[in-house]
Each structure stands twice: as C-alpha cells, then as structure tokens.
Amino acid sequence: MATTEQTHVDPAEFRLHVVAESIRLFAEQGYEATTVDDIAAAAGTSRRTLFRQFGSKEGLIFADHESLLDQVAGLLENAADADDPWWVVCEGAELVFAHFAANRELAARRYAVVSQVATLRDRELVMVLRYQRLFEDYLRRVQPAAPRTRIVAYAAAVTAVHNYLLRRMSRGDREATEAALDAELRRLRATLAVDTG
Incomplete structure (x- = not known):
C-alpha cells in the first residue's frame, strides 16, 4: 500500500496534509491524548518521517x-x-x-x-x-x-x-x-x- 508521502510529490503539499491531519486529530481527541503514531497513521506516513520533518508534536502545530x-x-x-x-x-x-x-x-x-x-x-x-x-x-x-x-x-x-x-x-x-x-x-x-x- 502506498503511503501519502509517496503519492504527494510536492513537499509543501505533503507538509500541509500532515499538519491538517494532526490538527484534526488534536481537535477531535485532544492534544495530549493524540500520539505521534496516531498522526503518522492518519497522514499515511511513518513516525520517523514525522520527527524528521517536524521535530515534535508542537512542531506539527506551528x-x-x-x-x-x-x-x-x-x-x-x-x-x-x-x-x-x-x-x-x-x-x-x-x-x-x-x-x-x-x-x-x-x-x-x-x-x-x-x-x-x-x-x-x-x-x-x-x-x-x-x-x-x-x-x-x-x-x-x-x-x-x-x-x-x-x-x-x-x-x-x-x-x-x-x-x-x-x-x-x-x-x-x-x-x-x-x-x-x-x-x-x-x-x-x-x-x-x-x-x-
């Protein structure tokens, strides 16, 4: 199965997608209750990619x-x-x-x-x-x-x-x-x- 990061060729579009998914989850589940693994799964990417691209959960918000x-x-x-x-x-x-x-x-x-x-x-x-x-x-x-x-x-x-x-x-x-x-x-x-x- 292809991940989102493989199907999105534009890095800016991919980042916006990941940010939107993380904020959606934070709004639905709460910031503290949402894990990086939850975000990675929703965004169709890996935990490692999230940390490499954004550094932290806070990094996703901003x-x-x-x-x-x-x-x-x-x-x-x-x-x-x-x-x-x-x-x-x-x-x-x-x-x-x-x-x-x-x-x-x-x-x-x-x-x-x-x-x-x-x-x-x-x-x-x-x-x-x-x-x-x-x-x-x-x-x-x-x-x-x-x-x-x-x-x-x-x-x-x-x-x-x-x-x-x-x-x-x-x-x-x-x-x-x-x-x-x-x-x-x-x-x-x-x-x-x-x-x-």
Missing part, C-alpha cells in the same frame, strides 16, 4: 509558521530598496494573514487546540515575537535614521493588529478579512511611520 517566517524574511530581504519600507512590513503581515484566510477551517481548528494547551499558547507567543523581530530588524536596516522607539512601536502595532484580526477570523468572525486588515494597516502606516528619506 509548521506552516516556520515556512511563513521564511517567506516573510524573503519578502523583506528582496525589498531592501523599496520606496515605502514601512508598507513592506504591512505586506509581510498580509502575506501571513492570506495564508490562514485561505485555510480558515484549519486556522479555526488550530486556534481551538492552541487555546486549550498552555505550552502551545507559550510557543505561539514566541512565534509572534519572531515575526515582530523580523519587521524590526528590516526597518532598522533600511530606515537607519528613524527613531528606534518608532520602529519598535510600528512593528509591534502591525503584529498586534494582524494577530487580533487573525484570532477573530479563527473564531469565525466573517468581518475579519484581508480587506479589514489592509484598511487597519493603512491607518497604522499613516499614523506611525516616519518618513526619513
């Missing part, structure tokens, strides 16, 4: 964030000469939101699981800080004349607005959309960004 952090870092790196670096930070936040908006059911299940497990909530906070740090580092690099406090405030505000709307969307709020995020980020850009060039 696997797409690792990929998204890389995508955001790439976006920022490629935008070193952007006309509006403050808005580039907003584009990074929108990239992350769009990923979860395209997978609303998965985002809702993940939110339900994470909100019930203290260690996962702690890991989520660390993940949020990693995005914020990416934004701060980028702005410090491309806006060296901007006050550091303004850079920190801006990166924190963009991250906070994004996370607030993402949580609302994950709880089923249909008004928490990409358009709503864009409008709020444009207000932040107009209010907090410093033009130094």
Whole structure:
C-alpha cells in the first residue's frame, strides 16, 4: 500500500496534509491524548518521517509558521530598496494573514487546540515575537535614521493588529478579512511611520 508521502510529490503539499491531519486529530481527541503514531497513521506516513520533518508534536502545530517566517524574511530581504519600507512590513503581515484566510477551517481548528494547551499558547507567543523581530530588524536596516522607539512601536502595532484580526477570523468572525486588515494597516502606516528619506 502506498503511503501519502509517496503519492504527494510536492513537499509543501505533503507538509500541509500532515499538519491538517494532526490538527484534526488534536481537535477531535485532544492534544495530549493524540500520539505521534496516531498522526503518522492518519497522514499515511511513518513516525520517523514525522520527527524528521517536524521535530515534535508542537512542531506539527506551528509548521506552516516556520515556512511563513521564511517567506516573510524573503519578502523583506528582496525589498531592501523599496520606496515605502514601512508598507513592506504591512505586506509581510498580509502575506501571513492570506495564508490562514485561505485555510480558515484549519486556522479555526488550530486556534481551538492552541487555546486549550498552555505550552502551545507559550510557543505561539514566541512565534509572534519572531515575526515582530523580523519587521524590526528590516526597518532598522533600511530606515537607519528613524527613531528606534518608532520602529519598535510600528512593528509591534502591525503584529498586534494582524494577530487580533487573525484570532477573530479563527473564531469565525466573517468581518475579519484581508480587506479589514489592509484598511487597519493603512491607518497604522499613516499614523506611525516616519518618513526619513
């Protein structure tokens, strides 16, 4: 019998499949009650492959964030000469939101699981800080004349607005959309960004 990992040629598609199956099981059985063997069986892969690809059960919950952090870092790196670096930070936040908006059911299940497990909530906070740090580092690099406090405030505000709307969307709020995020980020850009060039 062919396993899922053999039939999925695209590694990103395979990872998304494994993440979706793990989150489904966590939501149905509970995080602590779900074993790595349960996940491997549901995903059609091996325990060894799961540990090699994701490292741990926690790694399964946050696997797409690792990929998204890389995508955001790439976006920022490629935008070193952007006309509006403050808005580039907003584009990074929108990239992350769009990923979860395209997978609303998965985002809702993940939110339900994470909100019930203290260690996962702690890991989520660390993940949020990693995005914020990416934004701060980028702005410090491309806006060296901007006050550091303004850079920190801006990166924190963009991250906070994004996370607030993402949580609302994950709880089923249909008004928490990409358009709503864009409008709020444009207000932040107009209010907090410093033009130094």
